[in-house]
Amino acid sequence: MSTFLLLLFLLPLISAQTFHWGPCPVPKVQPGFSLEKYLGRWYEIEKLPASFERGKCIEANYSLRKDGTIRVLNSQFYKDKVRIAEGTAVVSDPREPARLGVSFSYFTPYSPYWVLTTDYTQISVVYSCTDILRLFHIDYAWILGRSRFLPHETVSYAKDLLIKEGIDLCKMKATDQSGCKET
Template sequence: MKAVIGVFVPVLLPLVYAQTFHWGPCPTPMVQPNFELNKYLGKWYEIEKLPASFERGKCIEANYVVRPDKTIQVLNIQTYKGKVRTAEGTAVGQDIREPAKLGVSFSYFTPYAPYWVLSTDYNSVALLYSCTDVLRLFHVDYAWILARMRILPAETVYHAKEIFSRDNIDVSRMVPTDQQGCDGPI
């Protein structure tokens, strides 16, 4: 076991730099019961997140649209170093019995990563979670608080973090996303 850790940790640590990782397997949080994808579609703004190397900009938003083939287009937009950057991915349902458990991929060459809707009221706030086990030795996780507007009241953010914590998701490293000055020129 020590040999496995000794081989993989130095290789994987650069990959998880700026991500949040913890020892042990992923937690298994509850997801949104009776999730309705059609209500969830549309534009969401990122309010706070666990650090992610692919999200270093400001004015981060995600747009979800159903394609003709019934997959979901995920279009993420952010402003980074004064330039608007986009990333297009695909989301698919992974379990018909739990429609809030989606899988998302941003490349034809990568497998679908878990993308779970833990909670949403569809009109103002959504809590998303993704976690990947690495040999059940440790896990890398991501969590997002999204909103239909660029700013949420502090008490709503606090309540969102309580929901994550209730499901054993450590959000102590969550950082706010800068949503100031986003609707005008870059």
């Protein structure tokens, strides 16, 4: 009964996400990941649905803070306004620097932000997953580019990688990057 009530309570949150039964998959991440090369601006090309991303012109800018944490500045154009969210990312384990954690509030734990692959100059493929009592999980996946538009074959490569890692992309959607103002 308590599991049913928990699921009922979480249903509104889940409906705007991509969820699957069972625990999170654990995909391989970028070997030899260099945070310094990764820093800077990335534009969202495609994503699995996320309730916190409903606008267009979505981008993220990563910069190193003096304390060694990473400043995450996400922006999107939504309901005729530029909306900005600032968060913090950390490298949880220096032996696996491509497995970062990110949080947008002091009150929430760090969520996975795993860089599955990047060439640092054109594309990045990122995955995150939250396990709910190992009964089901909520997926997030992003294909990011250093420019607002990527060639079709580059996006196909990214999707193939995600599929090979067991990530279901049936709900993946392109992000509208048209008519965006450069900041």
